Amino acid sequence: MAMEFQRIGVIGLGTMGHGIVQTMALAGGQIKAFDTDSMLVENLHQRIAKNLSVMMEENAIAPVDVDEILQRITCCDSEADAIKNAEFVVEAIAEDLQAKQLLFARCESLVGADAILASNTSSFPSSSIASGLRHPERAINTHWFNPPHIIPVVEIIPGERTSDATIERVISFMKALGKHPVRVNQELPGFVLNRLQVALFREMLDLVGRGVISAEDLDVAVRGSLGLRWAAVGPMRVGDFGGWDILSKVYQVLAGEIRSYTQLPEILADMQASGNIGLKAGQGFFEFPTEDQAEIIADKDRKFMAWAKTLREAYQSGE
Ligand SMILES: NC(=O)c1ccc[n+]([C@@H]2O[C@H](COP(=O)([O-])OP(=O)(O)OC[C@H]3O[C@@H](n4cnc5c(N)ncnc54)[C@H](O)[C@@H]3O)[C@@H](O)[C@H]2O)c1
Incomplete structure (x- = not known):
């Protein structure tokens, strides 16, 4: 699929930003990248080269010439160098509303009329980030998931004033990157997936906190039941297969039983303390000995890649 945007600026090269740069460069984009932490700018190529070699080892991507991809990524000494004349800007800086607003405002004077400004915020509505812009129709939230070069889905959350043209261009760009964009139609806090995650965490932490099940067994149980079914066909279809008549009865019995409190669960407060x-x-x-952590993370990423490959094949066959 052809990529509409060739000149891309990425600001913030931490956990999310470097994987976003990688995904865009792999798909053929020319990236200019900047972070206020010069170390992260300096070692950007090294981090991406390592990720790409692991992905090739795992057959998560077709063999590629890593140097050719790295040549498409220019590490910049200043924010302005990275943004100037970009057709698409991604911000993946710290989760600070004012910093994101100011960054997008600075972008407006450096990019053309058609350029799009995409935020990777986890929580702020696009309308808030774009509130001071002269052209808020070009701002949008593209919410990637960690690790962004492996997880297929990107939530697309337009703001109140984001134009239809921006939404369509961003969705087709994400597809050209090999991602699976999912449009969210209203700007709710947490968008869709973080809301679901928190709803489930609340109940899981309550059950583990009360000793109803161990953390280890909870993982075994969810992976081998809900997780498998959800990954294979999606939870809404699981409901259709099970039958909403039965599920309505279960819902009515359990809805008043499950947790609805808003304070931090005791078990989480204890862990923080x-x-x-x-x-x-x-x-x-679980325990993660410091000396084994690099391998533990690599092993987790290998597992993500294997499941993502299965999903990619399912998507490609139209499922
Ligand atoms: N980590 C996740 O799982 C995750 C998932 C989805 C979305 N997000 C969101 O993505 C964004 C980035 O998160 P992250 O986890 O990559 O954080 P991170 O701390 O790993 O990286 C943020 C980077 O931004 C840099 N930075 C901060 N202010 C800057 C500025 N004004 N200009 C340039 N660089 C600046 C920092 O030096 C840092 O390297 C946040 O908005 C976060 O909420 C994170």
């Missing part, structure tokens, strides 16, 4: 907040602390529900 003890510092055992997951991989980066070496301990969460």
Whole structure:
């Protein structure tokens, strides 16, 4: 599929930004990239080369000439160099509304009338980020998932004043990148997928916190039942297959039983207090010895790639 945007500026090269740069360069885009942390600019090529070689080892992508892809990525010393004349700007900077608003405002004076400004925010509505823009019709949220070079879906959330043309161009661009754009029709906090994730986390943390099931068994249970069914056909179809008559009865029995509280579950508050907040602390529900962490992350990514490959094949066959 032809890529409409060739000149792309990416600002913020951390966890999300570097994978977004990689995806766009792999698809043939010319990227100019900037981060206020010069170390992340300096080692951008190295990080992407490593990701690409792992993806090739896992057959997650067809063999490519890594140097050719890296040549399409220019590391810039200034934000303006990365943005100037870009047709498509992605911001993946820290989750700070004002910083994102100011960045997009600076972009407006450096890009052409047709350029699109896409935010990777996890929480702010596109309308807020674009509130001070002269041309808010060009701003949109494109919410990628970590790791962005592996997870297929990108939520597309237009703001109140985003134009239809912008939405259509962004959706076709994401398809050209090999992504699966999913349009969200209203600007709700958390968009769609983070709302679902929090709803499930609330119940899971309650069940584990009360000792109803261990964290380990919960993972086994979900992977081998809900997770498998959802990945294979999607939860709405699972409902259709099961029958909403039965599910309505189950819903009525359970809706008042499951958790609806808004405060942080006790188990999470305890984890925060003890510092055992997951991989980066070496301990969460599971143990992650510091010396093994690089391999643990690589192993997790290999698993994501294997499942993403299965999904890609299903999408390609029209499922
Ligand atoms: N990590 C995730 O799972 C995830 C998923 C989806 C969306 N997001 C969103 O993506 C964005 C980036 O998140 P991340 O996880 O990559 O964070 P990160 O901290 O890994 O990277 C952010 C980078 O932005 C740089 N930065 C900050 N302010 C800047 C500025 N004004 N100009 C240039 N660079 C600047 C920082 O130096 C840092 O390298 C956030 O809005 C976040 O909410 C994150």
